[in-house]
Amino acid sequence: MTSVTKRQHSELAPLGNMAWLAERLFVEPPFLLALIDPTLHYVRISRSFAEILGREVTYFPGRSLVKHGFATRHKTVIQKALDNGQTQVLTNWTITAPDQVTKTSGYWQWTIVPLHGTEGRVCGLLLVGHDIMERRLLESEVIEAAARERREVSLEFRDDIGQVLAAIGVKAKILELKLEDQQLTGAQEARELRDLATEVLVAHRRIAHMLYPVDLEAGGFVANLRRLAEDTKQLYGVSCRLTAPDREPNLEPVQAVRIHAIVKKAIEYSVREAGARDLAIEFSVNPGQYIVKVTHDGKAYERTGAIRGYRMINFHAHTIGGMITVKGCKGQLVTFTGLFPRMLGDES
Amino acid sequence: MKKRNKGNIADDSPIRRILIVTGHDALLASLRDLVNLESDLTVGGEAADLTGARLILGGDHLDLAIVDRLVCPSIGFPEQMVFPMKPKMPLILMAMDNELAQIRSALTSGVRGFVAKQDLAQELIAAIRDVLDGQRYFSRELLVGISADVRARILAGDTSDWNE
Numbered sequence: 001m002t003s004v005t006k007r008q009h010s011e012l013a014p015l016g017n018m019a020w021l022a023e024r025l026f027v028e029p030p031f032l033l034a035l036i037d038p039t040l041h042y043v044r045i046s047r048s049f050a051e052i053l054g055r056e057v058t059y060f061p062g063r064s065l066v067k068h069g070f071a072t073r074h075k076t077v078i079q080k081a082l083d084n085g086q087t088q089v090l091t092n093w094t095i096t097a098p099d100q101v102t103k104t105s106g107y108w109q110w111t112i113v114p115l116h117g118t119e120g121r122v123c124g125l126l127l128v129g130h131d132i133m134e135r136r137l138l139e140s141e142v143i144e145a146a147a148r149e150r151r152e153v154s155l156e157f158r159d160d161i162g163q164v165l166a167a168i169g170v171k172a173k174i175l176e177l178k179l180e181d182q183q184l185t186g187a188q189e190a191r192e193l194r195d196l197a198t199e200v201l202v203a204h205r206r207i208a209h210m211l212y213p214v215d216l217e218a219g220g221f222v223a224n225l226r227r228l229a230e231d232t233k234q235l236y237g238v239s240c241r242l243t244a245p246d247r248e249p250n251l252e253p254v255q256a257v258r259i260h261a262i263v264k265k266a267i268e269y270s271v272r273e274a275g276a277r278d279l280a281i282e283f284s285v286n287p288g289q290y291i292v293k294v295t296h297d298g299k300a301y302e303r304t305g306a307i308r309g310y311r312m313i314n315f316h317a318h319t320i321g322g323m324i325t326v327k328g329c330k331g332q333l334v335t336f337t338g339l340f341p342r343m344l345g346d347e348s
Numbered sequence: 349m350k351k352r353n354k355g356n357i358a359d360d361s362p363i364r365r366i367l368i369v370t371g372h373d374a375l376l377a378s379l380r381d382l383v384n385l386e387s388d389l390t391v392g393g394e395a396a397d398l399t400g401a402r403l404i405l406g407g408d409h410l411d412l413a414i415v416d417r418l419v420c421p422s423i424g425f426p427e428q429m430v431f432p433m434k435p436k437m438p439l440i441l442m443a444m445d446n447e448l449a450q451i452r453s454a455l456t457s458g459v460r461g462f463v464a465k466q467d468l469a470q471e472l473i474a475a476i477r478d479v480l481d482g483q484r485y486f487s488r489e490l491l492v493g494i495s496a497d498v499r500a501r502i503l504a505g506d507t508s509d510w511n512e
């Protein structure tokens with residue numbers, strides 16, 4: 001018994017050595033780690049983080065975290081931990097590497113822990129990043145299941161109740177004509193009944209479409225985007241180009257419908273609110289993700305909250321595990337970018 | 349049932365036979381009654397789906413078909429005639445959706461009239477007469493907000509410039 005305890009002690013001895021511990025943490029962590037100084041420059045980062053950013057670990061010490069893994073908008077949250085000495089959380093972080101134009105489909109959550117010196121002042125930050133992709137996918141699955149249910153309800157609602165309402169409208173018309181022909185009273189009431197049936201049918205169609213735009217499932221995703229671009233030109237009298245692969249991607253129907261809705265909303269905002277005259281829609285397929293961009297030459301937005309329909313755009317994106325960013329300053333083109341994980345493999 | 353004659357139809361004008369295609373019984377019955385009210389129109393065939401409609405068209409002479417969009421979900425995707433064996437058959441599509449893309453799909457499938465379901469009561473008979481006269485008919489509501497140029501192209505059945 002004594003010998004076992006001794007052996008355990010001897011095996012555990014390195015744990016008392018903080019330098020050794022720190023070394024192990026930074027070399028083989030099951031998560032991402034970064035040590036930041038009070039000026040928001042890296043002191044050290046873990047190998048796992050360096051690999052994701054596509055550099056050697058030795059590249060980072062002394063470099064600013066902005067543009068080396070983090071964007072300016074992340075800096076605000078990180079600075080807050082430094083200023084008030086309280087742990088902050090940065091959700092839905094995706095990788096922004098110096099030479100990477102696109103981002104990976106991974107999602108991470110960073111916990112930003114302030115490190116206090118002997119005098120109690122914050123002397124640095126420890127950033128710990130956890131992969132939350134799986135959690136997001138689970139969320140997406142739940143939301144997608146709800147969307148499927150909505151689709152079924154919408155189909156039932158549209159195809160069945162819509163037919164009955166149309167039939168009521170026609171019957172009311174027949175009654176109106178018969179009463180008119182026989183010069184009987186009541187033709188006016190029949191007309192009103194017909195108008196009411198029409199009103200209900202219009203409202204019904206709108207609700208069914210809001211529940212789930214079933215019509216978008218027919219024809220293929222790229223073909224529908226092409227039609228949308230064409231309709232945009234025709235309806236608004238603006239220039240609208242689509243760049244997309246010739247081959248139809250193998251999208252989940254729910255995903256295809258949501259991405260289409262996002263593009264449509266972005267177009268509506270661009271033309272109606274931002275006064276765009278020239279639009280470009282881009283759809284591309286990367287390993288692991290779909291990328292959709294809508295670029296326009298209209299007014300730059302002041303903040304995303306001011307973009308009409310932005311909450312709806314974000315909602316659509318979230319339901320399929322995607323993410324939306326909007327970029328564009330005064331005098332520059334404005335781009336809505338959507339990144340969506342590929343839920344199905346391609347048949348190729 | 350007594351037939352209506354609105355006064356502008358000659359008594360000796362031929363009675364035009366209409367085929368109605370919808371899978372919904374109540375809608376079918378309403379449309380049958382509406383068409384049969386007119387002195388120069390009669391329902392000459394009824395089918396619940398396209399297969400049934402094609403069988404009827406193979407045997408009987410019919411002047412025009414009114415087809416529910418729901419019985420032909422693949423219409424226009426790709427360009428596919430509703431009745432390939434009778435491509436010149438005058439055809440009116442009734443649909444719940446009234447987007448421009450739907451109209452274009454309908455045109456590429458040989459449709460000459462497009463009536464939104466909420467406008468059936470008000471506009472179907474006018475649409476039948478226009479299409480039988482060789483014109484095109486699209487629900488008024490469908491054409492609201494569409495530029496004059498596109499409207500003219502829709503009414504001319506021109507789909508050639510719509511695709512890049």
